[in-house]
Structure formats: structure tokens, C-alpha cells
Amino acid sequence: MKIRDLGFDKWFEDHSDELHQEGCSFARISAVDRGSYLIRNESGEVPAELTGKLSYQIESSMDLPCVGDWVTAYYYNDDTAAIIHKVFPRKTFLRRKSAGEKVDYQMIAANIDTAFIVQSCHFDFNPHRLDRYLVMAADGHVEPVVVLTKTDLIPQSELDEKISIIGAVSRARVLALSNVTGIGFDEFQQMLVPGRTYCLLGSSGVGKTTLVNRLIGREAFHTKAVSGTGEGTHTTSRRQLIVLSQGAMLIDTPGMRELGIVGAGDGVDAGFEEFAALSSHCRYADCSHEHESGCAVRAAVERGELSEDRYSSYLKLKKESEFHEMSYLDKRKKDRAFGKFLKTAKKQMKD
Numbered sequence: 001m002k003i004r005d006l007g008f009d010k011w012f013e014d015h016s017d018e019l020h021q022e023g024c025s026f027a028r029i030s031a032v033d034r035g036s037y038l039i040r041n042e043s044g045e046v047p048a049e050l051t052g053k054l055s056y057q058i059e060s061s062m063d064l065p066c067v068g069d070w071v072t073a074y075y076y077n078d079d080t081a082a083i084i085h086k087v088f089p090r091k092t093f094l095r096r097k098s099a100g101e102k103v104d105y106q107m108i109a110a111n112i113d114t115a116f117i118v119q120s121c122h123f124d125f126n127p128h129r130l131d132r133y134l135v136m137a138a139d140g141h142v143e144p145v146v147v148l149t150k151t152d153l154i155p156q157s158e159l160d161e162k163i164s165i166i167g168a169v170s171r172a173r174v175l176a177l178s179n180v181t182g183i184g185f186d187e188f189q190q191m192l193v194p195g196r197t198y199c200l201l202g203s204s205g206v207g208k209t210t211l212v213n214r215l216i217g218r219e220a221f222h223t224k225a226v227s228g229t230g231e232g233t234h235t236t237s238r239r240q241l242i243v244l245s246q247g248a249m250l251i252d253t254p255g256m257r258e259l260g261i262v263g264a265g266d267g268v269d270a271g272f273e274e275f276a277a278l279s280s281h282c283r284y285a286d287c288s289h290e291h292e293s294g295c296a297v298r299a300a301v302e303r304g305e306l307s308e309d310r311y312s313s314y315l316k317l318k319k320e321s322e323f324h325e326m327s328y329l330d331k332r333k334k335d336r337a338f339g340k341f342l343k344t345a346k347k348q349m350k351d
Helices: 010-019 052-057 127-139 156-169 185-190 208-216 265-271 273-279 296-302 308-350
Strands: 025-033 036-040 045-050 070-076 081-087 093-097 105-110 114-120 143-149 173-176 197-202 239-243 249-252
Touching: 010 025, 025 045, 036 081, 045 052, 045 070, 052 081, 093 127, 105 197, 114 127, 127 143, 127 156, 127 197, 127 265, 127 308, 143 156, 156 173, 185 208, 197 208, 208 249, 265 273, 265 308, 273 296, 296 308
Parallel strands: 045 081, 114 143, 114 197, 143 173, 197 249
Antiparallel strands: 025 036, 025 070, 025 239, 036 045, 070 081, 093 105, 239 249
């Protein structure tokens, strides 16, 4: 295996000179678990930790390495362990607001080519949650593909209706499959291109880990029996990059209950493609699509060309993104001010 087989394409090659360091080589983060890292190169995986200098320079959780990142690392102990010195810029990314009341970014994965947004056809199917995933993908410039699982639990007419609902809100490709019958699995497998990186996103119990095991050809990752409702239960506990036998890379992620949006204004617009297309016809270039006269979006809603439900979802995500971004920027200002205070205090103590 060569480093290019792990996704180190020309984009990263163009950044390699500025990140090269004597005695170090390039590797990719393959797993993150409570501040511990696994990195992978041409030879395999080894545990790694951050240098003290890199840890000190990190100002935000976004600066920490995440699964899929490329890094500059120094290997030691006969290449059985490593120290991470630098992190490459991210070509693409997936991120969300940290769970809970804290307003901060949480990186999910980096340098992803395609995000498979997995929803079960049974109880998990939720167009509003799908909106959030589509915004997340658009925010990080990642191609989305919607995967509907557990198609064996519903009749074909209901499946056709769900596919139609998705088609009305996104141009993303839709793939329907069943891990029980195997229908759709060959089509899914054919989408995986060697050297490219894919990520599975979705709630707990929608069948992501079962899908990974099927791709690998064995029960490599633990799954639990489905509940009485027909839904699975949460099993994946960390994000991990897996190199499949045919050469594609796949990142499985734990199920996400919260999908908060932070600073994803452009992502919201891109995630609601029909709104972006209509915006060019608004009277004002900075139209908020709420109260302005001459708003093409509101006019389309009033004519029945856009649903009220879809319009409400758009406004909600737009406002949430802007509100959390303001809170985040305010937090960063306070953090910087406190950091300056500490540095000044330390300097005065030395004097």
C-alpha cells in the first residue's frame, strides 16, 4: 500500500512542503478515543499522541486532530508508536454543535469524499433530521448520499413514498437497501471507489455497523439484536477509519441524538437548494426571506410551490446557525481575553 491509496492526493501534496519536518513522515488519523489517537501509514496503524507544543497551540476543539485528518508524525520505538507534530488543512469536513448547552464545534470527520446519510425506513425516517444532515454535508463541502435501510420492514408503496419525499427536498442520490434480504447491497458496494473516503452518518440503530460488517465480510464490529419495534440499538462507541479490501475507506460513527448547527449559513443555503435558486430573484441581495417585500421565496410559499413545513425548517436552521455562531464568537473573545490575562499575569510574576 502507498500513501496515495489512503487518500493522499494532489491537494495534500500541494500542502506537504509547508508541513514537512525533518525525521517525520505523513500519516492519517484512523481513530480518536478520549484524546488518544491511532494513525495509519503505508505499513499499518500505531498509537500516537500530540506534542506538547501542538497541544499548547490549540485554541479550539476544531484544531484537534479528528478521524480522517492528515498529520506530520515522528515514529519511535521501532515504529510502534508516534508523536503528532502538525495537522494538515482540511479539504472537506463534517462537524456539528457540541452536544448539550455548550456552544462549540465538534469535529466528526475530515477529508471525506461522500457522506452516506443513513435513515431507517421504519421508525427513524425523519425529513427534518435529514435536512440537518444535508446542511452538515453542504457546510463541509461533502457530497451527500441518502441510504434508506430496513426496506424489508415496509411495503414497496411506502418505500416509493419516502423516496419521493427525499427527492422533493434534495438532489442527493437515494439508495434503498436491506441488510436482511441483501437487496440494494451490491449497488451500494459498487459506489465505493478505491482511494476515496466515505462516512456513515445516522441515528443509533439504523444499521450502520451491520452494513460495515457486511462490507468486511465478517462480524468485525459488535452489533446488538433489534428491539421490539424492529429498530437496532446503539453499539458504535468511537469514530474509526476502516480500509476495505477493495481499497475504499469507510468511517463509521456513533449515532447522534443532537444535530445542532453552528455558523453554517452557506451550508443551510446549499442544503436547501430550491431556496438558493429562488434567492437570485429576490428584490434584495441580502434578503432574509422573512419580511422583505419582493421576496421570491415567500412568494413561492404563498403560491404553494414550496411547502410551509419546508420553509419553516429552513428559517429554523438559519436562525439556529446564526445564533450559535454569535454565541461561539462571543465565547472565543472571552477565551482570548482570559488567555491574555494569564500571560500578562505570568510575565508580571517573573518580573
